[in-house]
Amino acid sequence: MFFLLASLLLAFPSTGTELPHLKFNGFLRFNYNYSDWKEGSKKRGGDFGYDLFKLGVAGSYKKILLDVDFRFYAKPSGGAMLKSGWIGYKFNARHQLQAGLTRVPFGIQPYGAHNYFFQIAYYLGLEDDSDMGIKYLYAGDRWEYAFAFFKNSEEELFGSDSETAGDRYSYDVAGRNKEVNQFNGQAFYKWGDETRQKIGASAEFGMLYNLDTEKNGTHYAFAVHHELYWKGLSLKTQISTYAMYPKNKPGESRDIVTMTAFNAPYEVAAKANIYSVSAGYTIPFSKGIVNSIQFYNDFGWMQKWDKSFHDSFQNVTGCLITAGPVLCYVDYAQGLHQPWFGPDWNAFGAGTGSNAWHARFNISLGYYF
Template sequence: MQRVLLLITACFISTFCYAQYPEEKAEEKPTLRIGGALRFNYNLSTWKEDQLERGGDFGFDLFRINVESAYKGIKLNAEYRYYSQAFGGGFLKQGWFQHDFSETSQIQVGLHQVPFGIQQYNSNNWFFNMTYYIGFEDDHDMGVKYIHDTGRWQWQAAYYKSAEDFVFSSAEASPNRYSYDVTGRNKENNQLDFKLVRRLGDSLAHQLGASVQGGLLYNLDTERNGTRYAAAVHYEHQAEHSPWNLKIQAMLYRFNPEYSAGADLNFLEMGAYGANYNVATKGEIYTASVAYHLPLDTRLLQGITFYDNYGYYNKRAGGFENAHMNVLGALLTAGPMYIYTDAAFGYNHPWLGPEWTDALAAGTPGETDWHLRFNINMGYYF
């Protein structure tokens, strides 16, 4: 009996010690995953006569490196991109530290995606949708974000100290960045975001969402803060075994910069990919996208996704002409390669027409036409 008691006591002590010090059983090992992509691009633009004479241009788009790591409860996610110097050169697209409190909640600190509207993309094509060019699609800023997702409900709350600031001074923000932000004589700061999503249906295929955003705009001339805010509602349908995807979103925004006396208050500068342009300070954006995925079982192609994405930009300024874009195309999947083939039509769009500086501000009233850019982007992702 004494031996039995000793054996039970020994087992209890062993179990207690293991419960207190589980790390003694197996030491956690760090994980590291490195990936990236190389992309080339062909385009033919109807408003570029010299390019039409050449039959279009084909050249380098980007090379990128992705890193994901985890150790002792802390994760890292980073992506560095290198474009040609004409499109901004090299810069960090995203990079954050992450801790998972549970399977349903996490916190991210660093340069990460702003929780606003349909994520990750409000589009299916290579050009994104109109929301991207005003800074409201796949935007990344510097701050802290909390995500809680139970499946049927998801909410995200975030605070951003600034956009992608690379120079810590009162100098103008550089346009060498991935996502569009306010640049020129104004700087984004102290932004708050909140997004709520409700998923419906047995397969959670229907998603309803609402987003709000508010922040400040520091003017370098007056040294005063203006304000900005935005709100959006959206619906997305994506069933696990359905070939169809539908995205619908409506949003409004208002920028109220503290300009010097006599300055034009109807527009401000935004920038990305190495260049700035003007954007109306007030407006609404309505977008709708539909896509159909056709699976294939061939040696070369595994699938084709057909899509049509439309965006309408209603500028709230007297005399400003509104803008449109529509992208009709297909994504071909061939092993590690993704090939976007797009016919992108633009009306008062800086990337899809001859007017760059004021296409998204005053536009060119009375002289604007629809323009076409045919584009093929081929990338190898590893």
């Protein structure tokens, strides 16, 4: 990877007459949330506060590309973190190479849902995930595909016994196991003009290095997905399956793994199927400050292979209001054995806590530039 990048830089030396082009972007977001399982939240009528500030940079110099997404969360949620950042090479309009912390090509791109909280696959490390590696992309008139090799997830600590750090945006395996040497492949076929459709499949295979046994386990995931766009309608469906086989030390369960993001690790079933359906409809406006309102309902189901575990569900009903640079998500998010929408933080594992649906009413207000 380093040899390739050095070769690209040497192939296009600076002439002193052309400067890199840089374009900055980002947003500032605030959040109101009311959680029905939190007594304090109920008594106060919810809470309104800072969510995050993002600063992004998109750069180019001849055929060399740069893309950076850096985020500033509150300190308890991880503080400052790099969501993604890569250096790329654009062979032509269809072929591109990226190296660094780049998006994992798995599932519907870029998101499988319409709402602020994403789909349930995100919380299991299978949506909007970025890892350290190199990726090739092709985008044609009908076909799109990507192939990637990831050496590991976002790595900050380089000690022999260092666990995966929790100050990260996307969910990765943590605790005494680490994701290493992962291969991904993805292909899409798209067609239609007035009614646009896109069907695709994704595959992932990698290793899980255990810090105690110093042995490599394995993990894999597969998905098939379909998208339909007709006038204001947006419909996204996906079926996924994954399995993780860690080589833990004797006596430790291999049916549950630890995953982490935002400095908040939790337990996850090592094997599960994921089903998701996301439907949205956008209504444009020609007068006033509101440009459009998109109404949506996004449903996700995590079906755990271990029959003694309780399955996890989430359903988010809401709308996205767009007014120029201002975006406002209004969501009613419900969860059953879903740690972000209920009182049981390890609910993605055995799910043996509260057996009732819980809800979070959430408003995200942001200015995007």
